[in-house]
Structure formats: C-alpha cells, structure tokens
Amino acid sequence: MNGTTGDKGTTESAAGTDGGGVVVVGAGPTGLLLAGDLAAAGVPVTLVEKRAPGISNLSRAMVVHARTLEQLDARGLADALEAKGEPLGRLRLFDRFSLDLARLPSRFPHVLVLPQYEVERVLERRAAEAGVRFAYETEVVGLTQDADGVSIEVRGAEGGPGTLRAAYAVGADGLRSAVREAVGLPFPGRSVIRSLVLADVRLAEPPPTLLTVNAVGDAFAFIAPFADGYHRVIGWNRARDVADSEPLGLDEVKEIVRAALGRDFGMHDPRWMSRFHSDERQAPAYRVGRVFLAGDAAHIHSPAGGQGMNTGLQDAANLSWKLAAAVNGRAPQGVLGGSLDRLLDTYHAERHPVGKTVLRTSGALVRLAMAKHAWTRGARAVLAAVATHVRPVRTKVLGTVTGIGFAYPAPRGAHRLVGRRAPDVALKEGRLYEVLRAGEFVLIAPQGEECGREAGRAVVAHWASARRMWLLVRPDGYVAWAGERRPTTIQFPYN
Template structure:
C-alpha cells in the first residue's frame, strides 16, 4: 500500500481499530487473500483494561469455524447457568450448540488469539497511527492519518471503522451517534481477594447497588460495581474503600478485596449509528453500537458483526460479488444491534427496579422464562446469539436466514470444520456427486435427503426439501442451486 495518497492496489482494505472486532475482521480478510492494513491509535501492548469477560455460544461457534474455539476454551472457565437478576437464571446447558455454556475469559485472551491469527494471515499492523479524516471517491478511500508526528495518507478500496464508541471513522463520514448515558459512575477495579467466591461469576443487585466479580486467571479479579445513589463524574477520585462498600451492599461481603493494581470509573451509553455503511466506508462493533454490559453481549455482538461482514467484503474486493452484497451487512446486522440495545437496557432497568410496576414486570418476566420453554428459548437465543435470524426473500425456504447448527457430515467431520475454508458449503444427501458446478460440497452423515447451502458465516442461504423425484442427487439437481446469492457468484 502506498502512503502518498495513491494506491498500487485498490483491491485492499483498511480496518481502523485493533480490538476484538477489528482483529477478527482483518484476519478474515487476509485469510481470504485480501491485502489489509489494521490501523490502531494505541501502541502495541496487551491491555488488562477490557471490560468483557463473557464469550457466548454463537461467538464460540464463529471462532470454531476459524479453528480457534477449542484453544480459547482451554484458557477460560465454563458456566452453564447464567444469572441475569434476582431469581432469573438461564440454564445454558439447554442450548442446541456444541458450546452449551458461557465461557468466562478476559477479553485480552480473545484479542491475543485473534491477533496471532491476523499476523499469521499476513495483516499489516500500523500502531500509534491516528485517523484525522478521510475522503472517498468512485475508486476507493483515502484515509488521512498522523503517526509519529507525521501526517500522511493511506489508500484502499474500502475502510471499516471498528474504533470504538468515539470512532474517528464514524465522525469522518458525518454519521451521528444518537443515544444517551444510562449508567454513570460505574467503577472498575482489579484486585486480589481474601476469600474465593463460590461461583465462577459472582453478580447481584440489591437496592441501588450492583456488583460483578470475575477471575482473570492470574490471581486477580475484575470487579465492576455501581451504586446508583453515588452519582459522580468519571474523573472523581476513587479508592478501594468505595469499591468494597458497593460490593458489600450488592453481594453482602467484599471477599477481602486488597492489592488493587488498577481502578477507574466509566459511564455506560446506549447508542447506535443510523447507518452502518456510507459508500466505501463501513462500521462494526462499538463504532456502530454501544450498550450496557448486561448479559455480556457487547464484545460478542461486535465479533458477530465482523463474521457477517468479512466474507462479504472479501467477495466484493475480490470481484466475486457486486456491491449490493455489502447492503446486506447493514440490513442484517443493524436490527441485531437494535435488539441488543433493547435487551441489555431492559435487563439493567429490571435489575435495578424499585417502583412497584417495574418490580411486577421483573417478577412476571422471571416467571415466564422459568416456566415457559418458548420464553426461555427466546431469552437464551437473544443473549447468546443463537437465536439471531436474518431476513429472507419472499418465498424462500423457512430455513433461509437461520443459523445452521454444527451438523455431522459424512467422513466424521462437522459443518463448522468444513466452514474453515471461508467458502459456502452445499450439504447434499449421501451418494450425491462430490462436486457441483464449482460449489464446495459436503454430505450429510445421516440419511437425510434434503439440500442446504450454508454461507461462510454459518447461516442458511438456500435450502430444498427432498423431492419426490429421486435422482443421483437425491432429488436435488445442479440447476436447483442458485448461481448467485445476493450478488455473490457461487459459480
């Protein structure tokens, strides 16, 4: 890539922001053969400042499709029961997934894994590089940056902003970030404990106080605490006594907190950009949406944004798809971001309920989720990402747009192993040809006679039930499989 404002190769992408979303996206693009530069304002170092500790089932499935899930699982602790508030628990063992649990692992472990993959795939990293503006034209985007006191331009076919809530990329394209601060003066502290908690995650709310404790795995614990009655600015002084007091109010004891190596305050916002794409510039992760940490959905939603966008952007840059495919990114992920804002915000409001009508609503929700399986399934599907479904064209098969489980394939393999090539996978009945007009083919391990075309991100693109006319392909003909999916050429 040229730094003078021209470009030797406009078939490249610049990703701005080296958090989990940016690392996954950059790695996917590079693995698909796209030249990609990852720009990051901060210096290169491992940070313990992350707030995320929860990796949900759908994110683990996406990592499994990249051969990373098992390694990450070895670094964390599994939790099969997730407490949301009061008496409301989700029994994650009921999830229809190989990952029927929540993985408790610090965000920096996710970042280290994704960074290693990105490096191995050939991503170019530009640390200590700040975006100061951009300009786009019919052929690409010129990104204005400052690095080591020097201003220069970088050029690429597309730019993706994954640079967080204060996104310079979002600002540069003039997109607003409407919303509001909903939780002020939340305190963070990394401490040692004199008493080990009984559970992997310790979380509770009493009155105005909320507290959360999770292990780093190195002897330190992250404490997140909030006392609604103590509303001060983010720069107000903070000491460990305040953290202990809030923990005692919410948890009944402070577990002997001591030896704080870091403490800080922050506020939590609920915001979403009205658009995720402006021409050749796209947004993902916290640059596109931020919300409260309730349910641990933040990092997971961003990673799933990246999984949706990566294969589409690689196909467009590589000439295998028209630009209309990029429109499906916003159409599919913007509603998901909106739903996460609603669910995470609702959980916070119910957890901190004080008025009689909100307390009644909380009790009703807890009862419905506990007693009614459909309500429980919807709640788990929303929080874990398993239940996300994308819009389907009119008249499409009912499976289109749905997540495809990790089904067994002939030969002792699984679907998410087959997806590691980054291609569509067409699953056909046993006895069908191994090739079908250039489409990657796999076969059901069972006697199933239907056909299913699976997108690289694990969602159904096309399906057909077994027909009455049995042929060499079990009633599925090569002409039945669409040649083009939303502008993507399958042939």
Template sequence: MSSQERETDVVVVGAGPTGLLLAGDLAAAGIRVTLVERRLRRISNLSRAFAVHARTLEQLDARGLADGLEAKGRALRGLRLFGRVTLDLGALPSRFRHVLVIPQYEVEQALLERATAAGVTLAYDTELLGLTQGGDGVTVHAAGPDGPVTLRSAYLVGCDGHRSAVRRAVGLPFPGRSVIRSMVLADVRLAQEPADLLTVGVRDDAFCFVAPFGDGYFRVIGWRWGHDVAEDAPLELEEVRAIMRQALGTDHAMIDARWTSRFHSDERQVPAYRTGRVFVAGDAAHVHSPAGGQGMNTGLQDAANLSWKLAEVVRGEVAGAEAESLLDSYHAERHPVGRVVVLTSGGLVRAARARGLVSRALGAGIGLVAGHVAPARRRAMGIVTGIGFAYRRPRGAHRLVGRRAADVPLVPGASGTRLYEALREGRFVRVVPSDGGGALPAAGSREAGWAAGAVVVQRADGDPTALLVRPDGYVAWAA
C-alpha cells in the first residue's frame, strides 16, 4: 500500500482531554494541527475522572467552556481528605468556589466541539508506529484505516496516556512504582441514593468512592489493601458490593452493573517533559493515585501551559535561543507541579491506609492540622484545586509574576467585564489601572514584545497595579 504523506505544523497524539485542549488552542491560534488517535471516533463513558477543580474551571472559562459545563454538572462546595477532614471551598479566591462533579466524557465532548470548530484535523483509528526527529522537524510513521500514514511537522506532543507510544518512541523512562495493585471500577444502579454528592469511605482496610453519572447510574471505585488480583481476572458484582459495605457500611442496595473492570494505580513521572521537538503532557508525563481527583485537571493545565508557547514559536514571534528558552520553560514550570501532585495524591492514600498506633496518630495529626490550622488548610486547598500553584519568577521581578492571575473586574468593553473573558481571545492581556495609565515592560524585553501585541483592558477595582497576563492566565509582568 502506498503511504499517505501530510504536512502540518504540530502533531498531537491522543484525543483525551489534554490532547483536545492543546490541539484546540493551537488551531485557534492559527496553527495547523493534526490530532492522531488510536481509537475510533467516539466519546467513551468509561472514564475515571469526575472532578473538575477550580483552576481547571478557570482555564475552561478562558476558552468560553466553563458555563456550559457548569450547567451540566453539580457543584460540591467541600472536599473531604484523609477520611477525617472537610475543606470548605467557599473560601477559594476564585469565581469557582467549588468542585464541579461531572463525568470526564462531558468535558471531552465540549473540548472536541471546540477543536473541530477551530479547524483541527482529526485522524482517528490511526496508531503511532514510530517517529524520527531532526533539526527542522519531526516525521511520524503511523497506520491509519486506509494504510500507512507519514506526517511531517515542526513539533509533536504526546498526550496519549500512561502507556504512551510517544514516550516509548523517544526513549523516555517512566520511573516510579505501583501504589494500588488491584482497584475495581463499576458502573452500577443503587436503590438507595447516597446522601452526599461524592461519597468517600475508608474503613477496615477498604476504600470506596461513589460518584453519580446523572443518568441513574453511579461510578464506584474501590479497593481492599492486600487483595491483589490480576487486571484480567473477572469482576463479579458481589465483590463490588463487599468492598462498598466494608468501606461505607452499606452497599446502598446495589441492583446491577452495566460495566465492570479492574486496573492498577502507579506513581510515575518522566524526568523530562521535552526531548528535542517532542513533548509529553498529561498521563504520558505523570500518573498518580486517584486521591484528590487531580489527574485530568493536571493534564489540562499542562496543555494550557504548552499551547501558547508552541504557538509563539511556530508563528515565528520568537526565534533562536529565545524560542528554545520559551519551550524549555514548559518543563521548568510544569514538572515541579507534576511532582507535587504525585507526592500529595500518594500521601493521601498512605494517610488513609495508615497502620499501627503511630501511623494512625500521624494520619490523624495531619488531618487535624489540615482542617484547623489556617495556613495548612489554604495550602491543602491550593494544591488540590490548583489555585495555589505558582511558577518561579526571575530575581527582582514583581511578587505577582508567575502567579495565577485573579479574575479582576474590568471596565466594560469589547473584551468583556472581567479578565477571563478577555483571555478568550487567546492572546496576552495587558491590564491597566482605572486611570488608563500604568507602566510598561522595559523596552526591548521579551515582555515588551508580548505587551505590544496584547489585548488592552482597564481594571475596574481601583487597584493601581498594571499587569501583563499570559494566555494561560499567569502573570508575565507586573508593576
């Protein structure tokens, strides 16, 4: 069979939430994008993610998607950690002072519609076989429904999950370990609906999480420590019932299941998010326990960080050493965040399964501090919700540089009435004080170049601080 050859600017491998957001951002910025997906075109309901945290909602808001998803999901205003502590999210400094409980497939559908509208070329039923990269681009070899496919692009991003073919193709190690060797998943009907929107229980060496799909079925995730079973072993409904009863004290009169499965959970992270012209993001770069519900959220924020940087470079707005530095900043900024998420989600599991008097006392002590000491509580909320992450700022820079930009109110205009509406244009936003003045970045600096092409808006809160906000909602410069 003859090979189909195609030219594009960026190849994105993997059409999950991370790949869809990244591809949609690039296409909206005028970049030619081909999205390669091994699966047939469909949105699977076999997803593990149900929680969209505040920082992710802000990123979706900057793309005009948050309000639509909020209408389909349900808001949860508190999070329970360690099985002992509830964090009140009403104190979050965000428009979204809650966790949105919504199945991952709803998020994927919204991102797919956006990517399609932006002009992403979708290549479903296409499997990556290998790749080579050189000084001027990447060549992808794949198998499509009509035979071999060759794609040539400037850059490639692997968003293809924990078994990433991209990661293997560039020889990236994935060091780490299994933290939960045998976890059960089931979509079940319950005759007795749980009282809480999200139900989490840890008791007698068992854990159980229950979340609603909204169609009468509930996703159950659970495990029993020390009960390790092969992933291909049959899963009967009675085993799911037993885990739920052990962890929650009731099986909520479970009726039947439309789907059951087993899987294991690892803690792993690649040492480098960039290898030449190839990047990895989401589960291809880091995996961790489901505690805290941060998996999909961290991947989406990886994509938001990388997309505008790739767009700047591909469009030629930065070049040479400056372009390399900008692309390297993806790893420099996101690898530490991934590391914290791996450690904290693993810590939640270890605290929940603490053994012995000393271990249980330590877990209880951590829970007490996180629940009742204000700085620790804010830190815990900031990590879990993503609101608290900041990137390293240059020496001597304003204290706001590298931090998440607050959704400041704006004088009404063409770009909206608040900052995250202005960010929907996908460009830098220059926020000037209410008097219309304000300082500018130093002439000749990279920030000055960004400011020159920025959307200019006027803040309406009386704060005299001038800001230059990156397309991903972080502060690039302030005065």
C-alpha cells in the first residue's frame, strides 16, 4: 500500500514509519506546517492524506492574519507569501464596523488576502524538502495506542490494508476527523448557518474594495479576489434554507449578492459553485494519550473574521516543538521537572482556551452581521461604535481577530511578560523572528553579556539597544522567562 509524495514525485511506503516518529493525518495547512516543523527538527514524519496529490483551489480560507504571518516569518516563509498576496490595512466586518490594522504592533500591520491553496503550496514544498514522507490516497480506518506508541490502520488507493507505527499521532484531518472518532472524542456543537453558497466567478466590474463584505436584511455577501482573474463569492439568504446537496445556479448567487451589496458586479463564467453549512464545534480535549488534535479536527467555527486556517496554523506552531522535544528525548531544563508528558499536556492547556475564544468571537460576529430585528441592528451599531472608538475594546478586538493578543497561562509569580507573544525585536544578530528560524529557544541577553553552559541548547542573541533585561523566547515566539538578572540556569516555562 503506497502513497505518492507531492513535489518529489516518488513513491514511499506508507508503512515506513518505524515507531519512533510521528504520523500526521491531514495534508491541509495545519498538517503541512506541523509535519514540516517536525521533520526540520529531525523527527521522522509520515503525512497521511486521503486525497490524491495536488493542491486544491476549492478551499475556503482567503486571508492570513498578522500572528500567522509572524509564525510563518519564523520559518522563512512570510516574505514569499507577502509577494503573492495583497495586503489590506483595514478589515471591514459589517456596516460601519471595521478594524484599522495599521495600529497592530507587528511587522505585518495588515491582513494578507491570499487563497489557502497558495499557503498550502509553500508549506507542502517546505515539508517535502525537510524529508516528510507523504502517503496520499491513504485513509485512516482504525487507531489503537499503548504505552509505547500508536498503531494507525490505513487503507490505500488500491484497497490494501497497512499499519503505521509511531510514537505519536496527530489528527489534522478536519471536521469529519477519523482520528478524533477513533479515540472516541465527541465534537459537540451545532450548525450556525445553513445553505451558504460559494462560487468562483469572473466579474465584469471591479468591486470597490479588495475585500467586499456586507449584510442587509436577510442577505449576506463576501467577495475576495484570486490572482488569476477569478473572485471567490460567499453568500447567504436567510429565506433560502435548503440542503447542501440542493443544486446551485449562478442566478441565485447573483440575487444574494445584489441584495447584500446592491449589485452583482456582472459576475459570469463560474468555474465552481457549491453549498455548505457553517458549524460551531470544539472537541473537549486536544490530547488523548499519544494522540493529538489540531486545526478543524479540534475546533470549527463560522468564517466570520477569517480565523479558521489561522487558528489551525497556530495550533501547529504550539504543538510541533513540544512533540519534537518528546520524540528526541530533549526535555528542556526545568520544564515541569523535566517531564515530557507534562510538557505535552500544555498543548491542550494553552490552545483549547484559544479555540474556545475564537469560536465565541467568530460566532458573535456572524450573529451581529446577520442581525434580523431593528433592535438587534441598533445594538450592532452601538457595539461597532464602541469597538471602533474605545481604545481598550478596539485593542482587544484587534488582538483576538488577528491572533496578536492571545497569551498563554503563566505560573504564579512569573514575570508579567511570561506567556505573552514576543514582538519582533531588533537584535545584534538580526530580527528575533529571523533568529527563531533555528527552531530552538532564543535567550536574549544584554549587550556585552556572554552565556555558556547556563544557556543550555538555547540560541544566544543580544539586544540591539542598551536594554538590560534577559528574555527567553520559546520556539513558537512566546516568552518563556524574563528577568533583570542573569539566570544561573535557564528557567523554562511551567516551573
């Protein structure tokens, strides 16, 4: 039973994992980033995907937020994607509610309008170059685990069975995750919007803005460009609640867009149209023994705010360095008494609350956008004004939508910076996120200070300024430890 690698064009045995590595299921953005990180850290990785090789242009994500761009920058990928996409300095959500992204304290003070398939293409190339073994046209049909590892039963394109053995497995296989079902985790929640329409069309007239979105009465519409002259259209008509399988014609798409945006921009020549529904769901646990969930397999929510793909990529960035430490037996000094198992537990502790917050905020945005009654539309206008003009509220909303504002729990008595996102500070050795490309912890020391054994495996860098603080930054760009005095030994998080 074989699978084919994406870029290399060679055939690898899907049963090639020898039990010491990781099997990642799902070759979407989350799985590709995670697998690439692990392979770059020297971990044997097999990436299982039931689709045939090739990047699909039917994916729904169209924007990359600032925090995701920072994570991609730490892997040397952001600049290439910036060159492919279109930066947008203001993100409009509905009516008068828009976010001024120029206020973001980031190298990327914008949202990048870029189709998901472009992100996947870059991540797939990186994963292949790092040595990930791809097993396409391979479906997970069962999973068991024991004290030493995980056995994943798979079926290939020709129907033949096989078994992959690995130290750990990650389900990044979406809404209908076979991995989540195999470990018996429920996926509680409900459908928020039914019968959304999606179409890729050409337009005779250009829309007024790069991202065009509005809701009027019973209609909602969103338009974003591809680089090839087509535009992605997402729409909803409250009065037309039909099954996803109901046929969809261009006239219906035009009608929805005219109701929400005032005109249909002369849309024509559709290359693809479909209906879908939007769910709000979250798994109660992101870890079951040696099995982890990430991305849409762990949480799924409305498309409002464009946070789906972005949240999944940030899941992967959080999990990858912890799994690499576990597989390589490299528990950083001081981490939970050196316990790799407790280090792995922090993935759920840190990312589950983030997923819950994203689910709630994206749900609130879509409910506000689709407000039906006069009083709810009035409340929407008030909330939009508050979020636009009241600085603390504006900062909170900006941080949540873009991912910049999320922080992880810190131990009692820790420095106030611990658990927070590290900004891309200037160092003598370059920008912080350039130094993070080594995939290790980074210890930032004052100028003139040298570090030896006490730095452990951390990369040592120095402030470009005269600042006297010592700062330890995790591989995922969050502060692990901070202090005004030289550490006698590296104090990693969770002491």
